[in-house]
Amino acid sequence: YPGQPPILQGLGTPLSWNDAHGGWVAHIWPWLHNPDGMFENFKDALGRHKKLLAVYVVVVFLPALLLAVFGIRAIANERYKLRQRTFDEQRAFLADVKSEVADLIDRRASSLKGLASSPAFLEGDLGAIRGAISAGLQGESLIGEIVIWGSADEMWFPAFQESPPRADSIAVPEGWKALGPELREAETSEFGRGELSKAITRYRRLHGEAHDRRIKAWLLNRIARCEAKQGDRVTAAAIYRSLIETCSDLPTESGRPLELAARFELLDALLADRDLERFFDDSLEAYSRLQDNPWSLAGAPFQFYADMLREKTEAALASAAAAVVPAGYRAAVENRQDLIDKRMTAWRLARTVRTDVLPGLTRDLEGEGRAEGLVLKTAFAFEDHDVVALIARLDRAGAARDGAFLGALLMLGDMKRLFDPLASQPAPPGVALVARSNLTGGIVFGSPGQDPPGARPVLTDVLQGSSLPWRLELYPAGPGGPDIPLYRNLFFWIILALLVILFIGSGLVVRTIVQEASLLKLKSDFIASVSHEFKTPLTAMGAILEHLLGGDVEDPVKTREYVGILQHDSDRLKRLVKNVLDFSKIEDGKRDYRLRPADVARLVEREIRSFEKESGTAGFRIGFRTDDGVSAVPLDEEAIGQALHNILDNAVKFSPGDATIDVEVRKKDDAVEIAVRDKGIGIPENEQKKIFEKFYRGKRAASVSPTGTGLGLALVRHIVHAHHGDVVIQSRPGEGTRVSIILPVRGGQP
Known part of the structure; x- marks a missing residue:
């Protein structure tokens, strides 16, 4: 029911942080209406809580802040050490790969050298040569295509030719x-x-x-x-x-x-x-x-x-x-x-080796002055492929003069098998190995998916000493990089806990200070409201007494009229004081109720007449109707009368456009209903649950009637609940309000 603007839910009651209408909005509302006064209240609240702020800063805020700073530095140092360790592991991995590849090529060159100096080549036995090559290939997964270049233009691949190619001419029988x-x-x-x-x-x-x-x-x-x-x-x-x-x-x-x-x-x-x-x-x-x-x-x-x-x-x-x-x-x-x-x-x-490589090799060997025991390692691009050639001069009778050579030609497919033994030694977590050709730029080893467009390698090294024109690159690939996820870091959880503590602590301190400031504002508003409620009748009473004591009023009729006004204002003040005192008792839990069976209809009718007499409701008509045979209800007549008086007072106060108020007493199953209906300004639906809160005032109510303590309906709810009853609101803005007090016939212990 209309009261004061939304300030707080109540003195001495903790505020709900999750209340959409009475939480922080309610705290901030007074600042919007009176920022200067609220600022003064805020300064007073800070002054009251200097020790609390000092203890919070020294005991909670500064230690938490320092621990958070040290935790962040510790996380940064740990991640740096992890990156450095990961980098060292990656560099060591590439060094191992380079060593393995170089050793593999050297072993193949040694195998080729052994073949070139085998007895089969010394004797020129073709069958023995094929047998020696087949035996040399056993266990050598990377020897490549073996070829023998003769002194002229002949080339022989023993692996798939039984003998060197024969001349085209034949002897005719x-x-x-x-x-x-x-x-x-x-x-x-x-x-x-x-x-x-x-x-x-x-x-x-x-x-x-x-x-x-x-x-x-x-x-x-x-x-x-x-x-x-x-x-x-x-x-x-x-x-x-x-x-x-x-x-x-x-x-x-x-x-x-x-x-x-x-x-x-x-x-x-x-x-x-x-x-x-x-x-x-x-x-x-x-x-x-x-x-x-x-x-052949x-x-x-x-x-x-x-x-x-x-x-x-x-x-x-x-x-x-x-x-x-x-x-x-x-x-x-x-x-x-x-x-x-x-x-x-x-x-x-x-054929390419014959025309482009062997002439230069022959000159190099002759320039060094010896032909035996040397294996040339050379690499070149051939038809968009990388080729590595291992070439040895045949050490047989007349070979040096004839210019015969034994070679192993390793093409891209052969060289990819270099990494077969390395596949069992996976790269460090978070990276993938890619071998790239320096000659063609193509990927020799590794999936293209491991080399996404625009990606840059985290580490690159060149294969040296192996004659392979490749560079080794490590690319980011999948999870497991050098960074440990934050949620797996102990310092992260410590910092998070500190931040939560800081947030909660700061929120509680700010909430306490804001609540204190709001309470101070409420105190000043309440005092101003009560002062206004007292000031109006006291001013009128003072003026009347001044006239009476000064002898200005000689007419006995006027004198009785003035005394009646004094009596009316005195009753109004007593009722106001009683509301405040009763509410204080309710807050302290000291309000007592004496329940006795009472005629509800007679009680309501008596209270209506008392209200009409006390309030002087000129221009208002209060209608009353009751059902027949209304049962007696155990109740505290004074308390129920006080509640009904507050409801009637609000009905008159907030019905400026219509002078009709209807009161009725009805039987309702095992209860009795006291209903007060007016045709006033009405109550919005979103305010109907809040009008029974202490000091709450609706937006329209404040503009229609600036007076009031905001305690009337709070007392109504407490009194009715103490009688095990209920208060029901039915209202629409602009159409009026119906307030019902429902009291059980059997009653109960309050």
């Missing part, structure tokens, strides 16, 4: 030369006149008369060719299969491997006959034989056959339905083709 006239006649029938049957007959007759194995194989090849031309591809395929099985070591008339030529002719026959099932099987077998390379093909010839085989395979796949292609066929072809491509890359690389 004498018996073949003797068949010259008859061969020319058969060739005329085949190529000139297109008489394929006559050509086959002549070739078969010559085949039956021949005794030389090569001549018989060459004639069979011609017979199969003619059979294929005249459409008998089944017979042609059978002849080609016979040549493949029995003549794998023989060349053709032009010096090519007869087996390879027969295999390609067989694939053509199968493809032309749409026998794709056999084509797929035979093409894979052709790939395998080309990989084995028993004919090298360079351009090997590439020629590989390209031809790829073309035939692609043609078969293009013409075959997806359901016809065997499962895994495409993957098998791709794997074999990849291996062939790698061998071609090795040949091109060996």
Whole structure:
């Protein structure tokens, strides 16, 4: 119910920090209305709590602040030491990697040197050379492609060539030369006149008369060719299969491997006959034989056959339905083709070393005056790859004069295996190792995801002494860096606890001072309000007494009127004093109630008449209505009358626009309801729960009636609750208010 502006919830009662309407807003409100007076109150409050402030600063604030400063410095020092230790670990890790790589390269160079001086090379035994190289590769995961450069232009890869490449020219058997006239006649029938049957007959007759194995194989090849031309591809395929099985070591008339030529002719026959099932099987077998390379093909010839085989395979796949292609066929072809491509890359690389590296190496060795026991380590870029070449001069009879060299060529794929043994020794936490080429700038080792765009390495070092043109870089990667999370640091929790203590302590001190200042303001407001309440009747009483004592009033009627006014003001003052004293008793818990059964209707009617007489409510009409048979209620008549008087006083005070006030007494189950309804200014919903608080005044109430102590409704609530009853408010702004006192019929011990 309208009272004073919101200041505090009450003298002597702790304030709620979480009360949206009565917390800090209530503390700050007086500053907004009277900042000068509130500032004076704040200074008085500070003066009252000088000792408290001094104790707080000396005992809590300064020690907590010093401990916080030392804790922050300790955290900074600990993190610095951790970073330094982490940096040392990272640097030691890179040093270990460099040492491992250099040692690995040195071991490979030593292995190569041992091969170059082995008896197999001294004796020039090809089989023994291949055996020595195979034995030397055992356990050496990084020896690379082994190549031997001869004195001329020859290059030999013992790993996939049984012998050094042979010259293209071959010795033609004498018996073949003797068949010259008859061969020319058969060739005329085949190529000139297109008489394929006559050509086959002549070739078969010559085949039956021949005794030389090569001549018989060459004639069979011609017979199969003619059979294929005249459409008998089944017979042609059978002849080609016979040549493949029995003549794998023989060349053709032009010096090519007869087996390879027969295999390609067989694939053509199968493809032309749409026998794709056999084509797929035979093409894979052709790939395998080309990989084995028993004919020691090298360079351009090997590439020629590989390209031809790829073309035939692609043609078969293009013409075959997806359901016809065997499962895994495409993957098998791709794997074999990849291996062939790698061998071609090795040949091109060996050719580059022959033309660009060996001439300079020869000059260097001759300049040093000795050729034995030296292994050259050099690195260069080749087709966007890093290459490391380990080259030793062959130590065999005439080798120094012939310029023969033994080399191991390590390409990017080989060098990545350098880090296989290091993978079991992970990098320090929080970083990832990346090896980057100084030649191409590409990543040799490490995932590209470990090198995000724009990221900078935390540490970089160059591989020295290993001949590898790389630099090692450590990049941030994932959690676990040099910084310990703050929540795992003891000093962090100490500082946090100190800050919490400082915050709570400061808040309590400020709250105490602000509350004290607010209480001082409340005290001054309360005294001013009570003084105003006393001043008005006392002034009127003083003026009347002055007239009476001065003999100014001679009319007995006027005299009685003035005495009545004195009586009215005296009763008003007594009621005001009684409210203050009763509230003081309530605060101290000393207010006693004497409950006796009473007629509520008669009590209310009597109190209304007393209120009308005391207040002189000219212009107001108080209506009264009661239900029949209202039960007697055990109550303290004086206390209930006081509560009803306060409610009626507020109804009159805050109903400036309407002079009608209705009071009714109603039966309500096991209770009796006393309801007071006015048509005044009403109460906003957000203030209806607060109007019974001590000294609370609504915003509109203060503007309508500046007088009042703010204790009336607080007394009403306490009195009704002491009777085990309840007070109910129903109100809307501008429509009036209905205040109900509900008292139980049976009552109880207050």
